Amino acid sequence: MNSYERFCFNLIGHNLKKKRGDYISLRNDLMGARMTTPFEAYLATAYVSSVAVGLVAAVLIGLLTYLLRVPDMIVYRGAVPQVLYALNDYKMLLGTAAITIISLLVFGGLTYLIFLLYPGIKAGERRRNIDATLPYAINYVTAMSSAGITPDEVFRLLGQSTIYGESAVEARYISRETDFFGKDLLEALRSVSQATPSERMREFLQGAVASISSGSNLTEYFRTKAHQYTLENNQQQKTFLETLGLIAESYVTAMVAGMLFLIILQSVMTILSGDSNPFFLYIIIYLIVPFGSMMFVILISSMTPEV
Numbered sequence: 001m002n003s004y005e006r007f008c009f010n011l012i013g014h015n016l017k018k019k020r021g022d023y024i025s026l027r028n029d030l031m032g033a034r035m036t037t038p039f040e041a042y043l044a045t046a047y048v049s050s051v052a053v054g055l056v057a058a059v060l061i062g063l064l065t066y067l068l069r070v071p072d073m074i075v076y077r078g079a080v081p082q083v084l085y086a087l088n089d090y091k092m093l094l095g096t097a098a099i100t101i102i103s104l105l106v107f108g109g110l111t112y113l114i115f116l117l118y119p120g121i122k123a124g125e126r127r128r129n130i131d132a133t134l135p136y137a138i139n140y141v142t143a144m145s146s147a148g149i150t151p152d153e154v155f156r157l158l159g160q161s162t163i164y165g166e167s168a169v170e171a172r173y174i175s176r177e178t179d180f181f182g183k184d185l186l187e188a189l190r191s192v193s194q195a196t197p198s199e200r201m202r203e204f205l206q207g208a209v210a211s212i213s214s215g216s217n218l219t220e221y222f223r224t225k226a227h228q229y230t231l232e233n234n235q236q237q238k239t240f241l242e243t244l245g246l247i248a249e250s251y252v253t254a255m256v257a258g259m260l261f262l263i264i265l266q267s268v269m270t271i272l273s274g275d276s277n278p279f280f281l282y283i284i285i286y287l288i289v290p291f292g293s294m295m296f297v298i299l300i301s302s303m304t305p306e307v
Helices: 003-015 017-022 024-032 039-068 082-086 088-146 151-160 165-179 185-195 199-214 218-273 279-303
Strands: none
Touching: 003 017, 003 039, 017 024, 017 039, 024 039, 024 088, 039 088, 088 151, 088 165, 088 199, 088 218, 151 165, 151 185, 165 185, 185 199, 199 218, 218 279
8 A cells, every 4th residue: 555545544444344245346356456455445545535536626616617707607598487587696606506516526426436447447457468368378387387397386487477467467476375375276276266357367277276186187287278278369369350350441431431421522512502611521520530530449459459
């Protein structure tokens, strides 16, 4: 914990232990993301930060609203309820108070939501990295095990490697369980398999536990899983390339040819109508094209496997 998280925990963290059952998903995401902040400290930080951000945003927006006299810009037109006429003399005060309260709720709620979602996002990133590097990590494990190295030393060597990404991080946690907490290898494998965000890593570790418990040939198990995950990885890459080609065709059709057709059509209609303010043309050029291109970039980035 850093000093800010420690401050938040000392402020309200001791009262949050009873909420552990209400945030099971958050606790699992914290473990999967390998975040070192305890659950109570993280939740306390979320609460304090949400209130602080909400209050700061409410004060700033409320002050700006009052200085710019935004409520005075509201003009009643047509038939309106009589109560609005009665409150017209107080609309500056009421409008500023309403905007301030809304700002407090919106910015405070968004901050709290970000705190709840961030561990899941980070755990998802780790899951993709583990799934991408696991076949290569298992090949390394297979080679070490074939050389006669003991299983606990194999995972320790994998954890010391810097080229296998988050798979090596999971191996380091296995070594930590055995070296610092005194667990045997089976207990360490079970513990890490329960915390890892990757289903493939969980399956691999649980299979290793079963192989060790039954006295099977662990090296042969490693070799079999390495072959299996390599084939699955090749199939996933092939599927990704096919999907990427489909997205590229969609982009050319929708964002290049389609937008070009709309721009030409709207330009001709503007010339024929003599309109000096082609509003729809501005929307296409400055809003639809950039926003659509950004959506395609985000889509490709989200589905691109880790390398």
